[in-house]
Each structure stands twice: as structure tokens, then as C-alpha cells.
Amino acid sequence: MVHLKMAKENVDYKKLQTDLEQQELESAGGVAPAQVYNQLLALYLLHNDMCNAKFLWKRIPQTVKSSTPETVQIWAVGQKLWLRDYPGIYEALKKEWSESISQIMEAVKAATRERAKTLVSKAYSSIDADDFAVFMGMPLSEAIQAATQEGWTYDSATKYIKPTKPVMLKDPELLSEQQLSVLTDYVSFLEA
Template identity: 45%
Template sequence: MVPDNLNTLADELEKQELDAPGGVPPAQLYARLLAIYLYQNDLCNAKFLWKRIPASTKSSHIELSNIWAVGRAMWQRDLPAVYTTISSTEWSDNVANIMRALHGEIQRRATELISRAYSSLGVNTLSALLGCSADEALRIAAQKNWEVDSSKIIIPTRPFSSPAQATSSEDQLYKLTDFVSFLEN
């Protein structure tokens, strides 16, 4: 199972990286931290971590390259490649739980995005965006109470969003003035 507080774990791993003897921690630490960054959707930190991992560590630890392949696909917003890489790789115990949770988290984010961005889509498109079979995609659509017509076109329900609270111009001016005076100090 994925630890409840990944932020705390990420902080601990970052400290261990800094305190590592010779400045180079074990590859397992890099792998775990990289996987956590991806789970948190912190692609910038993931990319910077990848760049600072020594080339010798990258080449000797194939799992790091596999984790980064997932990160690269996330960076390019290539969801089918993300799902394929996660499910086709045999992950070590060090990162297996995080990578399984990452798969679920990306699927959750994709479902949320689909409900906001699509007025309708085919079952094959939905299954590609969710990284699952067509039958599983239809099951997820049914769970979300999305409409499915006879030609298997799915009509997602837009999420309910509460109207943004209007702030007065005076309130906005006060906040801006406070911010500018803070910057001047």
C-alpha cells in the first residue's frame, strides 16, 4: 500500500539524498523519490531529479529508466504510453505500490479531465484515455453515471462546480495594495 503521507516520505528521501555518503545515494532511493514525484504530479521536480542522478546509476539500475519512461510520457501527456509502461513493467517491492497507486491516480485525473473536456467520446477513446479495456471503460462510465447510447458513444456528465464568490473591487484593491507593500519591504 502507498504510505498515507507521501509528502513526508518525499521530504525524508530528499534529506537522505542530501546526506548520502559521497553525495550519491543508492538507486533505490532515487527510484522511490522519482515515483513519488510522479504520483504527486510534480513533473518539474521529477525532471530535475532525473537530471541529477548520475549516469552510472541510471545505466546500472534499469528500473530508474522505466520510472522515467512513465514520467516522460506524463510530461508529453501520452496517457496510453503511461498506462502501457506501468502495466508492462515488473516493479520491485521498493516502488511497486507507488506505481500501482500512480496508475490509479492518473486514471482518476483522466476521468476528471474527460468529464470537464468532452461532450461525447467513443468507447475506444475512453478506454485509451483510461488505460483499460472497452468493457472496463463502459463499467467506469456507468459508475460515473455517464450516458452511453446504443452506438457506444459516451456522454460524460460535467462536474458540479459552485459559482466563484465575487469579491468587491475595494477588497481586491486592498489585497493588491497589501501585496505590493509586502514586496517593497
């Protein structure tokens, strides 16, 4: 079984994911330990790989789901991510996590905030500071501080944040599935 190293900078999440996928494939009787499913599900959420997360959820045996409440809690985060329910995502992430999963769930929170910040910078010329705080899952003062650290401007009179557009380098070639995922993210974000 793969265990996370305690130092965050030493964890290679892609390699860990590959190792866990291999463990699932090689598990005796086709049922892996709950910790393998939990870590793998959390890593799919971290990498925003919602399709694999959904397929994993469907193939996790019901006995594991019913005997391991943490598995259900991780999937609750996945459901909120799927719906792009930002307040719900951060609320679901507040749960107590076991030692084997807490570091990954912290990384999920950080990655979610980073994706939200990127989407805001691409989709908005200005955004209400309260709305930005909701997207970031932070108190208003912390959200304003996070925005100004990015070089964005905050107008205290109007309470609006003006993000700077990210510097666009030549877009890498995306597979059609990736293009569809990126487009879906933009449209879903704008509808929220």
C-alpha cells in the first residue's frame, strides 16, 4: 500500500496516482483496500479528472462505501466539484480527514482556489469582492489580499476587484476531449 510522505514538496501526486491505479488492478479478488480507493478518488479530484472519479465511484464496491464513511465524504467533494458549487466544495472540504488523505484534500482545496482564480481572471473584467470571496472559499479580507497579491486592483469605494488578464502564450495543442472539458469549464463557470 502506498503511504504519503509528510513533506508536501516530496509528494509526486501523478506517480502516486499511477501506483494506486496499479494496486487497484492487481488487488486480490478485484477489491482493493478502502485507503487505495480513497486516495485514488481524492487524486482524481485533485487533477480535476472528473470522468475517472465518476467511474471509480461506480466501481468501488458497496461494502467499501458503506463501511468507510470517508469514501462517501470524498465523493461529496467530487459531486460539488462536478456541479461547480464553490461554497459547497469548500464546505465539503472542511471535514476531518484521515492522515492518509488529509494532505491530498488540502491540495484539492488549493487547486480548486487556483482554478477559480484562473477562471475569474479569464472571464471577468471586474467582479464584486464578495462574489470573489465565495469563489475562493475565503473570508472577504483574505480574498481581497489574495487578489492584490496577484497584482489585481481592489476599489474599496465600489468593492470591486479588477483582475488582470493572464499572459497568454501560444496555446498548446489540446485533444478534442480536453478542448471540450475546457469549454465546459468556461460555460459552467459563467452560468454559475
